[in-house]
Amino acid sequence: xxxxxxxxxxxxxxxxxxxxxxxxxxxxxxxxxxxxxxxxxxxxxxxxxxxxxxxxxxxxxxxxxxxxxxxxxxxxxxxxxxxxxxxxxxxxxxxxxxxxxxxxxxxxxxxxxxxxxxxxxxxxxxxxxxxxxxxxxxxxxxxxxxxxxxxxxxxxxxxxxxxxxxxxxxxxxxxxxxxxxxxxxxxxxxxxxxxxxxxxxxxxxxxxxxxxxxxxxxxxxxxxxxxxxxxxxxxxxxxxxxxxxxxxxxxxxxxxxxxxxxxxxxxxxxxxxxxxxxxxxxxxxxxxxxxxxxxxxxxxxxxxxxxxxxxxxxxxxxxxxxxxxxxxxxxxxxxxxxxxxxxxxxxxxxxxxxxxxxxxxxxxxxxxxxxxxxxxxxxxxxxxxxxxxxxxxxxxxxxxxxxxxxxxxxxxxxxxxxxxxxxxxxxxxxxxxxxxxxxxxxxxxxxxxxxxxxxxxxxxxxxxxxxxxxxxxxxxxxxxxxxxxxxxxxxxxxxxxxxxxxxxxxxxxxxxxxxxxxxxxxxxxxxxxxxxxxxxxxxxxxxxxxxxxxxxxxxxxxxxxxxxxxxxxxxxxxxxxxxxxxxxxxxxxxxxxxxxxxxxxxxxxxxxxxxxxxxxxxxxxxxxxxxxxxxxxxxxxxxxxxxxxxxxxxxxxxxxxxxxxxxxxxxxxxxxxxxxxxxxxxxxxxxxxxxxxxxxxxxxxxxxxxxxxxx
Ligand code: IVH
Numbered sequence: 001x002x003x004x005x006x007x008x009x010x011x012x013x014x015x016x017x018x019x020x021x022x023x024x025x026x027x028x029x030x031x032x033x034x035x036x037x038x039x040x041x042x043x044x045x046x047x048x049x050x051x052x053x054x055x056x057x058x059x060x061x062x063x064x065x066x067x068x069x070x071x072x073x074x075x076x077x078x079x080x081x082x083x084x085x086x087x088x089x090x091x092x093x094x095x096x097x098x099x100x101x102x103x104x105x106x107x108x109x110x111x112x113x114x115x116x117x118x119x120x121x122x123x124x125x126x127x128x129x130x131x132x133x134x135x136x137x138x139x140x141x142x143x144x145x146x147x148x149x150x151x152x153x154x155x156x157x158x159x160x161x162x163x164x165x166x167x168x169x170x171x172x173x174x175x176x177x178x179x180x181x182x183x184x185x186x187x188x189x190x191x192x193x194x195x196x197x198x199x200x201x202x203x204x205x206x207x208x209x210x211x212x213x214x215x216x217x218x219x220x221x222x223x224x225x226x227x228x229x230x231x232x233x234x235x236x237x238x239x240x241x242x243x244x245x246x247x248x249x250x251x252x253x254x255x256x257x258x259x260x261x262x263x264x265x266x267x268x269x270x271x272x273x274x275x276x277x278x279x280x281x282x283x284x285x286x287x288x289x290x291x292x293x294x295x296x297x298x299x300x301x302x303x304x305x306x307x308x309x310x311x312x313x314x315x316x317x318x319x320x321x322x323x324x325x326x327x328x329x330x331x332x333x334x335x336x337x338x339x340x341x342x343x344x345x346x347x348x349x350x351x352x353x354x355x356x357x358x359x360x361x362x363x364x365x366x367x368x369x370x371x372x373x374x375x376x377x378x379x380x381x382x383x384x385x386x387x388x389x390x391x392x393x394x395x396x397x398x399x400x401x402x403x404x405x406x407x408x409x410x411x412x413x414x415x416x417x418x419x420x421x422x423x424x425x426x427x428x429x430x431x432x433x434x435x436x437x438x439x440x441x442x443x444x445x446x447x448x449x450x451x452x453x454x455x456x457x458x459x460x461x462x463x464x465x466x467x468x469x470x471x472x473x474x475x476x477x478x479x480x481x482x483x484x485x486x487x488x489x490x491x492x493x494x495x496x497x498x499x500x501x502x503x504x505x506x507x508x509x510x511x512x513x514x515x516x517x518x519x520x521x522x523x524x525x526x527x528x529x530x531x532x533x534x535x536x537x538x539x540x541x542x543x544x545x546x547x548x549x550x551x552x553x554x555x556x557x558x559x560x561x562x563x564x565x566x567x568x569x570x571x572x573x574x575x576x577x578x579x580x581x582x583x584x585x586x587x588x589x590x591x592x593x594x595x596x597x598x599x600x601x602x603x604x605x606x607x608x609x610x611x612x613x614x615x616x617x618x619x620x621x622x623x624x625x626x627x628x629x630x631x632x633x634x635x636x637x638x639x640x641x642x643x644x645x646x647x648x649x650x651x652x653x654x655x656x657x658x659x660x661x662x663x664x665x666x667x668x669x670x671x672x673x674x675x676x677x678x679x680x681x682x683x684x685x686x687x688x689x690x691x692x693x694x695x696x697x698x699x700x701x702x703x704x705x706x707x708x709x710x711x
Pocket of ligand 1: 144145147165207259321343
């Protein structure tokens with residue numbers, strides 16, 4: 001019987017039982033509990049290991065709740081490895097020490113490609129000398145997960161001990177905490193897995209970690225409860241795993257990837273790459289991005305790719321672990337002191353550095369939002385000089401006790417604006433000064449306001465020049481009205497020279513006015529006027545986004561335009577109507593209504609229309625009714641480089657046709673659109689049997705009616 005059928009089956013039995021229509025004998029209850037456990041485990045496996053859930057979280061909870069009730073009604077039914085036993089047992093006074101029968105080694109590091117090449121060369125020579133191997137050995141490369149290493153011991157398929165790595169020789173017994181982690185099987189092989197033969201005794205090693213998204217949520221929850229927040233996901237994972245009260249650990253969103261085995265009584269596959277698949281078959285989540293190479297250049301390309309792509313992952317990695325694949329080769333190479341010769345960690349360039357916080361200034365954004373910003377002593381981070389960093393908001397600064405004059409840790413992650421992570425409290429001299437949010441807007445001097453449930457302060461003055469300059473910049477931005485040549489500097493100049501008082505003034509600028517400005521010759525002035533003129537014909541969603549209404553980003557603007565065919569129609573909408581739109585909450589709805597209530601804004605809308613700016617939905621801007629396009633309602637995942645469409649264009653066109661674009665492949669994906677050098681999404685699509693199409697097929701699905709790609 002397939003899983004979904006089995007699920008429906010137990011759901012029906014459970015329903016009959018819980019609604020009181022079924023009478024249950026003990027034997028039947030025992031059988032039902034057994035079935036429930038299997039079904040729950042199998043869904044767990046699909047969720048954590050295959051990342052392809054078949055049922056919703058709510059349905060899963062109903063099953064779990066039913067099992068709980070059943071176990072409560074017939075006390076003898078409960079087993080230690082029942083999925084109900086993940087709630088956390090009694091608190092401990094301290095953790096007991098556990099000696100690792102086989103030490104958990106650490107890794108030698110390679111900080112650049114030369115060192116990585118040198119490591120590989122050493123392995124080659126070593127294997128030649130020891131075993132006479134001529135061919136370059138295969139290696140398995142895995143993402144180096146930034147979490148906490150643990151060893152999980154299974155006896156007769158049951159989890160008996162979970163221990164931290166500790167110093168490698170001795171760790172702490174955190175079994176009760178480990179049992180609360182749903183990604184870690186309590187019993188193997190799990191129902192739904194594919195590996196049947198379980199060694200009598202097996203130690204599985206891997207990393208407990210916290211996803212970045214879960215980390216944000218956890219910190220928000222802790223902050224709201226007035227508790228201490230964690231500095232990063234790794235600290236959060238370590239801190240959560242080392243709670244003396246397992247019930248606390250049970251509330252923490254811990255995840256797990258298995259990547260090795262310790263001592264085994266029984267057989268395991270002969271090489272690392274196969275080992276990972278074998279572990280997955282037993283029921284352990286393994287990272288999906290592992291790859292095997294025999295070509296050194298391909299390995300280096302893999303490392304290079306992940307050094308850039310790491311920010312796109314929802315968990316932190318700090319390098320790539322490269323392991324000689326064949327276990328017999330590993331054995332022959334052996335270890336030096338506390339690290340094996342057969343493995344190396346290629347470390348990504350550091351992206352954190354310490355420097356002095358010289359000052360904290362506040363900036364006024366286009367919506368009037370006030371953001372504290374750090375002025376730093378310039379410091380080189382990952383090849384880029386950083387002298388400014390964001391401090392997010394008042395609460396961010398105060399909760400971390402960041403003071404002017406502090407030595408601070410600054411982090412630069414990918415394209416993201418650098419941020420101050422924390423102060424180095426140990427480096428304080430006593431001359432550091434606490435900072436306070438100014439009471440007045442630095443640009444216009446009006447008092448700042450903080451809305452009841454928002455973290456940010458705002459300058460609400462309608463005539464604040466700083467706000468207006470930012471608004472002009474935003475309005476002219478690429479995702480809004482796309483006025484080429486109108487950037488931050490020119491926005492300042494136009495406003496300061498008194499040429500712009502409202503956005504509509506852009507459209508009455510004259511050649512003579514521009515020529516009078518510094519740095520303007522005829523050509524530049526004419527180009528700018530042409531660009532402003534061209535902006536009159538943009539799609540309505542870009543105008544709605546460009547107006548700078550608080551909480552109305554690009555996606556929300558598109559959503560609004562899908563429901564309102566003109567700016568006037570939107571202006572007339574009330575909070576209830578707006579809130580009824582899926583994806584629009586009360587906060588956004590209020591913000592929109594408030595914006596159109598302001599007299600100046602209403603005048604602006606009228607003037608924009610009068611000067612000829614498009615205020616109506618363009619044909620093709622609204623999604624077609626479901627069923628109109630073969631793309632409507634379908635979920636797409638894009639991978640690789642497409643021959644003619646950019647990623648953004650493809651996404652926009654799919655969305656315009658009523659389709660959805662997801663970031664990862666699951667059973668729910670309808671099509672994977674693959675271009676050149678597709679990534680792991682391609683493999684996953686193949687594994688799951690999801691239809692893979694090329695750009696030509698996508699364009700055909702989108703239909704000719706859609707016209708040429710939007711620029
Ligand atoms: S293998 C002897 N594989 O890195 C090999 N380790 O510096 C031992 N780590 O303590 C580890 N991801 O916490 C291995 N895919 C991976 C890993 C990994 C993260 C951590 C682990 C270990 C540390 C070594």
